[in-house]
Amino acid sequence: MDFDLKRLGFTLLGLLIVLNWGMLMSAIMRKVGARVARRYGIPWYQPWIDLVKNYALRSQITHGIMFYLGPVFRISGGVGLFLFMPMIIGSELWMNYSFQGDLVLLMYFQFFGMLGMALGAGEGGHPNSAIGISRGLSQFTVIEVPMTLAIISLAIQYDTLSLVDIVKAQQGGFQNWTVWTNPVATIAGMLALLGALSHSPFNLVKAPNEIPIGPPTEYHGAFLGVLRTNAAILHVVEAALFMNLFFGGATNWFEFILKTFLIYFWSVFVGVVFPRFRIEQSVAWFLKIPLVFGILAIILYM
Amino acid sequence: MKDLITKLSKAFELKDVVYQRSDMTFATANKENLISLITHMRDNEGFSHFVMLTCTDWIEDNVFQLTYILNNPTDKHDLAVRCMIDREEATMTSAHHLWKHIATYQRELKEMYGIEFPGSPRLNENFILEGWDDIPPMRRDFDTKQFSADTFFPRERPETNDPTEYMKKQLHPKDWTEQKAK
Amino acid sequence: MSEEKNINKFENPDYAKREVTGPDGEVFIVDPIKDYFSDERPQVYLPNSIPVVEKFLNWARAESLWVLGFGTGCGSIEIPPLMTPRFDAFRFGVQSRPTPRQSNVFIISGYLAVKTLKRVIRSYEQMPNPKYVLALGSCTINGGMYFDSYNTINRLDQYMPVDVYVAGCMPRPEALLAGFNKLKELIKDGKGEKANEYAENFDWYKANQKKIIKDWNMPDYNW
Numbered sequence: 002m003d004f005d006l007k008r009l010g011f012t013l014l015g016l017l018i019v020l021n022w023g024m025l026m027s028a029i030m031r032k033v034g035a036r037v038a039r040r041y042g043i044p045w046y047q048p049w050i051d052l053v054k055n056y057a058l059r060s061q062i063t064h065g066i067m068f069y070l071g072p073v074f075r076i077s078g079g080v081g082l083f084l085f086m087p088m089i090i091g092s093e094l095w096m097n098y099s100f101q102g103d104l105v106l107l108m109y110f111q112f113f114g115m116l117g118m119a120l121g122a123g124e125g126g127h128p129n130s131a132i133g134i135s136r137g138l139s140q141f142t143v144i145e146v147p148m149t150l151a152i153i154s155l156a157i158q159y160d161t162l163s164l165v166d167i168v169k170a171q172q173g174g175f176q177n178w179t180v181w182t183n184p185v186a187t188i189a190g191m192l193a194l195l196g197a198l199s200h201s202p203f204n205l206v207k208a209p210n211e212i213p214i215g216p217p218t219e220y221h222g223a224f225l226g227v228l229r230t231n232a233a234i235l236h237v238v239e240a241a242l243f244m245n246l247f248f249g250g251a252t253n254w255f256e257f258i259l260k261t262f263l264i265y266f267w268s269v270f271v272g273v274v275f276p277r278f279r280i281e282q283s284v285a286w287f288l289k290i291p292l293v294f295g296i297l298a299i300i301l302y303m
Numbered sequence: 304m305k306d307l308i309t310k311l312s313k314a315f316e317l318k319d320v321v322y323q324r325s326d327m328t329f330a331t332a333n334k335e336n337l338i339s340l341i342t343h344m345r346d347n348e349g350f351s352h353f354v355m356l357t358c359t360d361w362i363e364d365n366v367f368q369l370t371y372i373l374n375n376p377t378d379k380h381d382l383a384v385r386c387m388i389d390r391e392e393a394t395m396t397s398a399h400h401l402w403k404h405i406a407t408y409q410r411e412l413k414e415m416y417g418i419e420f421p422g423s424p425r426l427n428e429n430f431i432l433e434g435w436d437d438i439p440p441m442r443r444d445f446d447t448k449q450f451s452a453d454t455f456f457p458r459e460r461p462e463t464n465d466p467t468e469y470m471k472k473q474l475h476p477k478d479w480t481e482q483k484a485k
Numbered sequence: 486m487s488e489e490k491n492i493n494k495f496e497n498p499d500y501a502k503r504e505v506t507g508p509d510g511e512v513f514i515v516d517p518i519k520d521y522f523s524d525e526r527p528q529v530y531l532p533n534s535i536p537v538v539e540k541f542l543n544w545a546r547a548e549s550l551w552v553l554g555f556g557t558g559c560g561s562i563e564i565p566p567l568m569t570p571r572f573d574a575f576r577f578g579v580q581s582r583p584t585p586r587q588s589n590v591f592i593i594s595g596y597l598a599v600k601t602l603k604r605v606i607r608s609y610e611q612m613p614n615p616k617y618v619l620a621l622g623s624c625t626i627n628g629g630m631y632f633d634s635y636n637t638i639n640r641l642d643q644y645m646p647v648d649v650y651v652a653g654c655m656p657r658p659e660a661l662l663a664g665f666n667k668l669k670e671l672i673k674d675g676k677g678e679k680a681n682e683y684a685e686n687f688d689w690y691k692a693n694q695k696k697i698i699k700d701w702n703m704p705d706y707n708w
């Protein structure tokens with residue numbers, strides 16, 4: 002692949018758009034949660050202020066090299082997922098760096114950040130971090146199972162592992178979307194998405210009022226700022242992945258924003274309705290219902 | 304209950320029996336008899352629940368009053384056994400072998416009153432106060448106000464007025480000076 | 486029994502500094518206390534030299550107050566209603582954080598026992614630099630109704646710098662919200678530099694703290 006400055010510029014611009022859209026989306030969702038609880042809620046620009054404040058804190062301590070590398074791994078997971086994700090279908094410039102066979106790489110990047118976080122939080126040395134990270138890894142492992150089964154089902158259906166080809170096959174009207182052509186895999190994928198976005202029923206790992214905030218217990222200041230930046234990117238990119246896989250991708254930015262919003266809203270909608278699961282409950286749940294749908298999706302397309 | 308108390312009075316030399324309520328009785332026992340009395344109450348009379356152990360400082364009589372409160376869950380009756388021990392040599396037989404949680408009460412009394420319970424587990428560990436090196440704070444000869452003033456940097460208080468006098472002076476200064484002159 | 490009292494890591498021989506010979510015959514020095522504690526002193530962090538940038542950062546700090554969820558006295562019952570629909574402190578950018586590393590505001594909610602003060606100091610020193618203390622109730626001002634108690638402190642400002650006092654016994658959540666707004670004004674005016682004040686007068690604060698905390702089994706400064 003030739004080095005193309007214009008392409009790089011558009012990718013970075015896309016990253017900026019995705020970051021800000023992720024921040025705004027998380028603010029909107031907190032606002033939704035507040036209105037459900039009959040509160041006024043935060044101002045819509047609160048996530049940006051928090052981010053500026055976190056980066057502006059003066060004193061920071063370190064626990065070692067892995068403590069620095071944890072947030073770096075985490076954000077490279079999020080940015081890596083973005084880089085290989087086609088944003089707008091049909092536009093050369095917004096396709097980022099997606100290439101043939103990138104679905105496997107995307108699956109890897111989803112797990113990569115989590116592993117980096119595990120190393121960094123382990124170096125922090127706080128017992129709450131260790132408990133949090135063991136919970137997080139066990140939950141993410143069971144989330145991966147139905148998600149992978151759904152993606153394999155799609156790969157069999159479209160006979161390709163390229164995300165671009167999967168999206169292109171869904172163009173030409175909403176009746177071509179995977180959600181109609183392969184509903185079983187869609188159900189498995191969307192249920193796994195609930196865990197991947199870690200909203201209410203499955204937010205035990207990072208809920209502030211569980212064992213204090215889990216893996217990022219020791220992270221503060223700019224470290225926490227990096228983690229928050231990554232969370233904003235990751236939420237949009239996860240939603241974009243599912244948009245590309247199941248809902249026909251996006252042909253312009255308006256469609257992109259509408260679809261990612263609705264996909265993200267699905268997890269928030271479930272989140273405000275259902276209370277938090279304990280870790281053994283969520284593991285059992287993922288191994289029951291989404292796994293059954295995932296296996297069914299494989300069997301139907303064998 | 305009265306029958307039980309009269310029966311026990313001879314064996315355990317109970318004094319000052321007060322029938323406080325229909326479901327609560329107070330009695331005073333000797334230091335020597337007390338442990339055997341509560342053991343008997345627990346094993347034979349159904350007082351299976353130990354409610355609490357507390358202490359009162361009678362500085363005028365130079366004694367500590369230990370109060371052991373037992374409860375009979377079937378009859379719903381409380382029995383409080385008082386025991387006077389000498390204030391200078393404050394030592395009492397430990398009762399932690401009867402109910403385990405008595406050890407915690409004894410730790411508290413050791414810290415707050417300085418009463419020794421030989422053989423009681425973890426007796427000398429910190430209970431609430433950490434690193435206390437004065438006389439035990441709940442003893443009445445401990446001047447807590449003076450201690451606080453010496454230790455905790457008290458803030459100087461502003462001048463205060465009696466509201467009645469102050470308003471009289473403000474509203475009726477003539478009457479007030481006349482009243483003062485008398 | 487009395488030997489077991491107050492197990493102090495600094496005096497425990499198991500944690501003493503010693504030389505260890507490795508399997509290759511190499512000799513190196515092991516100091517286990519250093520693994521648990523650092524003996525670094527707090528530093529003074531100067532504000533940003535460009536006034537406009539510092540003003541902007543102060544605005545961000547004022548609009549995003551993260552409160553440490555540490556209830557020290559009876560006033561901690563006034564803090565949970567702040568997050569309920571009736572008072573809704575989220576409107577003002579106030580959130581509660583579970584760990585001192587991520588919080589900026591320490592609410593001393595009412596009376597402080599000496600035992601609690603020790604934990605408060607540890608938590609306060611772990612908070613990152615621009616940090617603010619909001620003292621709640623008359624107990625933190627002059628001891629309140631516990632002015633003659635043998636185990637509660639009288640004046641908080643002798644042990645750590647205080648930004649805002651909210652008087653009352655107990656102040657209602659509205660008063661606490663007013664306190665937050667006052668704190669915001671102070672930070673926006675650039676007066677929220679009490680953490681640096683603590684670092685400058687470190688020896689004076691430490692002497693006062695050590696006067697009442699008799700079993701000091703922690704380092705002088707908890708990073």
